[in-house]
Amino acid sequence: MRKIIALIIISLTILSVKAEETVTVSEIDFSSVGSYSMWNIGPATPVIQNGALYINNTTEANFWDLQYFVLDNFPVVNGVEYTVTAKVKGYHGNLPFNIGTWDATFGGDLNFSDSNDWQTVSKKLKSTIDASNAHLNFQTGHYTSPYSIAYVAITYVEAISGDEYVIPLIVNGNLATDDESSFCLKIDGERQHSFINNGEMVIDVPERTVDGWPWETQLCIMSHMPLKAGYKYQFSCQVKSSSPRSILIHANDGPDNYVYSYIAGNEINVTDEWKQYIVTEVVPTEADGFNVLALNLSTIIEPCTMYFKNFEWNFITKDPSLASVDNVVASQPVNHWTVYNILGVKVLDSDDESEIYNLNPGFYIVNGKKIAIRR
Structure with missing residues (x-):
């Protein structure tokens, strides 16, 4: 343990x-x-x-x-x-x-x-x-x-001064499994299921029935911890649509409780080609304590099919007391470890997790992420 x-x-x-x-x-x-x-x-x-x-x-x-x-x-x-x-x-x-x-x-x-x-x-x-x-x-x-x-x-x-700690706020962001625990899709208030398939999220957005209600179809990204005012976070995903439209992003407290409109850049403009969306910002006072990014998909009346993949939502802090085990979401299972030193030289390529512990103390890039190994 x-x-x-x-x-x-x-x-x-x-x-x-x-x-x-x-x-x-x-x-x-x-x-x-x-x-x-x-x-x-x-x-x-x-x-x-x-x-x-x-x-x-x-x-x-x-x-x-x-x-x-x-x-x-x-x-x-x-x-x-x-x-x-x-x-x-x-x-x-x-x-x-x-x-x-x-x-x-x-x-x-x-x-x-x-x-x-x-x-x-x-x-x-x-x-x-x-x-x-x-x-x-x-x-x-x-x-x-x-x-x-x-x-x-x-x-x-x-x-940047000193180390930064990156705490993942969601699980299955790469959509490698059918785990929907960090996601909630609602169409006309009814929760949907089985919208993750082969590393992609496919959402059929129906025709909007109420004018001015972009939240008729809403995808909620749910953090395991609330984000307080002043906290820094980064959110990213890839998205495309069968027809151009925008996505409006709101801050919620839970899937159903609206908190604030201007969060995570507020708007994503989507076309029929994959687009990488990434935003880094500090939680404003008005969104203090929010834990859900609500992506409102019904911004126009016409129906469409929207596609998402590669979600990441991370809390970023330089305070080690906030980077505790209580704030950690379990990562997806990893079966192989490729490790480089900071000079770009590969030092490990193994299916055995325990070999990571045999590396000398220092900084490494493990499966694409920079980490520090200390004794």
Whole structure:
């Protein structure tokens, strides 16, 4: 018993091999968006065209006379330096933007050259506000040539000091078995079963019957522990759909008790090709104690079939007292161990778990995960 617990504990320790890491707060690839539906105002309406957001304003005005959101419903923290990045074609000069809410914003400009090719430009700026549901708003009323936007992201750099502990919050995230204990699929309030098959989750989303109820078909991802305000977590999955649509994510306390709307990036834009979705964020005060990510699938009336695979939901902490056995979910059975040292040299390739204990103390990559082995 002691041996098993020891292995669980060391498997939670992640080696800080970098001094810092880039965290994506929110991003959008417009090639995966079927139609543009975010807030906008002014003489031109942004549309999706040729896999990008296309804007063609022919009426010159003040820059603030044409405004449109490119990202929405993401958190920002006062004092944190963020980087706004955009891939744009056809825009020359300064592109004004602001980040914030209807009550308070901070902003800057993206500076594009006179090139007619695609350009990827970034701007760093420090937040002056706290918000859990901020937007990124472009303002281009002064610009009267057509241009396209392929991609937009907002990120920040987080310093890493010491070890981080990663605690899995769900089981069977790789859908290797039919274990549904971390998942709850509800259609019109009725719980469904047998929706996991051969490493994929296949969900037939029926036609929505009530206007404005995206939760008519809802997939709940259920953590074994509540996440408190200020806790850091990372959620990821792969998803595709038989027809384009978005997924709205809410925080719940249990499968049936809604808590908060703006969580885990709030929205996934889905197409008929597999898309990797990943978000790392800190639990806002409004979602304190939540333990379920509710993925609302009925965002449009039309039916579709949605596919999911490779779920991961992890609690990340530098506090070893929070990385206790009480917070650990048992991993899926592992029958083979491939181990590399930090120089990339394979040091073990075995079906015998006990051989891990014969390795010298140090840092290793075991089945793709960085761990520390200590005596």
